[in-house]
Amino acid sequence: MLFLGHLDVVEAKAEDWSVDPFKLTEKDGWFYGRGSIDMKDGDAALVETLIRLRREGFVPRRDVIVALTADEEAGGDANGPAFLLKEHRDLIDAGMAINLDDAGGASKNGERLYFRLGTSEKIYATFTLETTSPGGHGSLPGPDNAIYRLAGGLGRLETYKFPVMLTSTTRASFEKLADLEPGPESPDMRAVARIPPDLAAAERLSQVVRFNAQLRTTCVVTLISGGHAENALPQRAKATIQCRLIPGDAAEHVQTALISALNDSMIRVTMDAPPVVSPESPPTPQIVARVTRVVHSMWPAVPIVPTMATGFSDDRQTRSAGIVSYDLSGVWRDVEENRAHGRDERVGVREFDESVEYTYRLIKELSRAE
Numbered sequence: 001m002l003f004l005g006h007l008d009v010v011e012a013k014a015e016d017w018s019v020d021p022f023k024l025t026e027k028d029g030w031f032y033g034r035g036s037i038d039m040k041d042g043d044a045a046l047v048e049t050l051i052r053l054r055r056e057g058f059v060p061r062r063d064v065i066v067a068l069t070a071d072e073e074a075g076g077d078a079n080g081p082a083f084l085l086k087e088h089r090d091l092i093d094a095g096m097a098i099n100l101d102d103a104g105g106a107s108k109n110g111e112r113l114y115f116r117l118g119t120s121e122k123i124y125a126t127f128t129l130e131t132t133s134p135g136g137h138g139s140l141p142g143p144d145n146a147i148y149r150l151a152g153g154l155g156r157l158e159t160y161k162f163p164v165m166l167t168s169t170t171r172a173s174f175e176k177l178a179d180l181e182p183g184p185e186s187p188d189m190r191a192v193a194r195i196p197p198d199l200a201a202a203e204r205l206s207q208v209v210r211f212n213a214q215l216r217t218t219c220v221v222t223l224i225s226g227g228h229a230e231n232a233l234p235q236r237a238k239a240t241i242q243c244r245l246i247p248g249d250a251a252e253h254v255q256t257a258l259i260s261a262l263n264d265s266m267i268r269v270t271m272d273a274p275p276v277v278s279p280e281s282p283p284t285p286q287i288v289a290r291v292t293r294v295v296h297s298m299w300p301a302v303p304i305v306p307t308m309a310t311g312f313s314d315d316r317q318t319r320s321a322g323i324v325s326y327d328l329s330g331v332w333r334d335v336e337e338n339r340a341h342g343r344d345e346r347v348g349v350r351e352f353d354e355s356v357e358y359t360y361r362l363i364k365e366l367s368r369a370e
Helices: 040-056 080-087 146-158 168-180 186-193 199-205 209-215 251-262 285-298 315-320 349-366
Strands: 002-006 025-027 030-032 065-069 096-099 104-108 111-121 123-132 218-226 236-245 268-271 304-309 324-327 332-334 346-348
Touching (some): 002 315, 040 065, 040 349, 065 080, 096 349, 186 199, 285 349
Parallel strands (some): 002 096, 096 324, 104 332
Antiparallel strands (some): 111 324, 123 236, 123 268
C-alpha cells in the first residue's frame, strides 16, 4: 500500500490574510495556515499514524509505504511521484495508492451529508492559440487585425460545449446525489445517470457550474496577450486555453474540437505538452466495502459516494503508471466553503483530530489480508 502526500503549498500574501499564513494559528475551533487543508493535515495524520502503529508493534500483512514529496502545486512532473516512478520505482511500487489530498466528508451547516471516495480526476491539458497580422501604424487601421481575429475566435469558443461524457464514477455519483441532495435537480441527476444519458436533463444540469464540470470536458481562456506598442497595429495575439478532460477523452480530440469551434484557419492551435493520462480507478465493491467499514466505524450510516475531482493531484502520476489510486481524505468540510489555495485557509480542530483517528483505522483496514 502506497500512501501519498505532498508537502509543498501555493504562495500566500500576508497582507491578504487575517493571520500569518505561514504560522499555524489555532483560533475559534480552527487551525489557520497555508496548507492546513491542502495538505499538511493529511501529511501530519500519516506521520502520526506511523508513529502510533510503531509504538503498538503493529505488523501489517502487506507493506505500508508513505511518500511525502514536493512540487505537486507546481505540476509535480520534475519531482515527487513522477521522479520516484522514473528513477526509483522499486521504492514505491505498490498494488494500490491512497492519497489524502482530496475527497473525504461533505457537510453543510454542521450536518454530515456523505463521504466522498475519489476514484478519478480530470486530465490537465493546456493549448496556445496564436494569430498574426502585418501590423503597421496605428493611424491606418485595416481589416486584418490579430487581436480582433483572436477575440472573434474566443467569442465562438466561449459558447462551445463539449459533448456529455459520463464515467462509471460520475454516473454513480449523480445517482446517489439525486437522493442525498434532494431538490429540483434530482430528477435530472437520475436521468443523466441512465444509459444512455438524457441529454435534455444534462443541458439543464449544465447551468450549475459544479455539475457542468462533472458532465463534460471543459476548456477556458486563462491568459491573453497581444500587440507590441500603443501606437502600432498588432502583429501578434496569443491566448492560453486551459482544458480539463474527462478520463477517457483524448487531447487530440480536444485540439480538433478547439479548431472547429474557433472556425478560423488563421488561428493556430498548439498543445503545450502532452497531458499525463490519468485513467479512472473504478469504485470496485471491494474498495467500497473496506472504506465503508472504516467510515461507519466513526460516522455510522453516512452514505459513501464515488467522486471525480475536477482538479488534479499526484494521483495522475500513479494512475498513469498503472497503480490503482484513490483519494480518501478523512477531513469533513462544508460544501459551501473552499479555502484551499485561498485567503485564510483553515481546517476545523475537531475535524483534524477525527481525521488522524480515521487515517489510523484506514491504514490498518487496508493493510490487512483480504
